[in-house]
Amino acid sequence: xxxxxxxxxxxxxxxxxxxxxxxxxxxxxxxxxxxxxxxxxxxxxxxxxxxxxxxxxxxxxxxxxxxxxxxxxxxxxxxxxxxxxxxxxxxxxxxxxxxxxxxxxxxxxxx
Amino acid sequence: xxxxxxxxxxxxxxxxxxxxxxxxxxxxxxxxxxxxxxxxxxxxxxxxxxxxxxxxxxxxxxxxxxxxxxxxxxxxxxxxxxxxxxxxxxxxxxxxxxxxxxxxxxxxxxxx
Numbered sequence: 001x002x003x004x005x006x007x008x009x010x011x012x013x014x015x016x017x018x019x020x021x022x023x024x025x026x027x028x029x030x031x032x033x034x035x036x037x038x039x040x041x042x043x044x045x046x047x048x049x050x051x052x053x054x055x056x057x058x059x060x061x062x063x064x065x066x067x068x069x070x071x072x073x074x075x076x077x078x079x080x081x082x083x084x085x086x087x088x089x090x091x092x093x094x095x096x097x098x099x100x101x102x103x104x105x106x107x108x109x110x111x
Numbered sequence: 112x113x114x115x116x117x118x119x120x121x122x123x124x125x126x127x128x129x130x131x132x133x134x135x136x137x138x139x140x141x142x143x144x145x146x147x148x149x150x151x152x153x154x155x156x157x158x159x160x161x162x163x164x165x166x167x168x169x170x171x172x173x174x175x176x177x178x179x180x181x182x183x184x185x186x187x188x189x190x191x192x193x194x195x196x197x198x199x200x201x202x203x204x205x206x207x208x209x210x211x212x213x214x215x216x217x218x219x220x221x222x223x
Contacts, residue, residue: 098209
């Protein structure tokens with residue numbers, strides 16, 4: 001767990017503004033994931049990447065974008081097209097054994 | 112795609128009692144089933160997992176059982192303690208680099 005970091009811990013966004021959430025890992029994991037967590041909804045997959053320069057949409061990708069230019073980094077951009085972005089965002093990484101380890105999360109609030 | 116149902120959504124027990132959380136999954140190809148514990152405001156942490164080649168796995172007070180025929184798996188916590196209070200999530204996957212599908216979570220409250 002300590003090998004995955006997310007920043008910032010808290011983020012405030014104004015209407016119509018894009019914001020980028022950082023996720024970095026030093027575990028040498030190939031795969032990385034972004035989840036959104038809302039109360040009572042569990043964890044819902046936004047995007048995932050199994051290899052550098054490649055990524056796939058998850059269940060709720062609309063209004064979000066990602067990049068995977070380096071193995072260690074998988075930033076998530078919440079665009080103005082995401083109409084209800086207030087949530088707790090979790091990044092995770094894994095090896096091919098499928099066990100996912102989570103970062104500490106970023107709490108995003110729309111003002 | 113995979114669908115994971117988790118029950119109950121909330122569970123209250125007295126300290127020292129046992130707690131059982133159950134999950135069902137829909138995709139018969141799923142072969143990896145982890146359980147995560149999430150304390151308030153913190154990250155989910157893996158507490159135990161099981162793969163489809165075994166039916167039960169134990170780690171001190173925690174155990175997981177898997178019934179592939181019925182497509183359900185359960186988390187058992189014995190001798191519960193107040194520090195076990197948290198939200199527990201089950202998940203399922205077909206393994207490798209495939210994604211996890213999570214249940215909606217169970218809030219466990221252990222009263223002293």
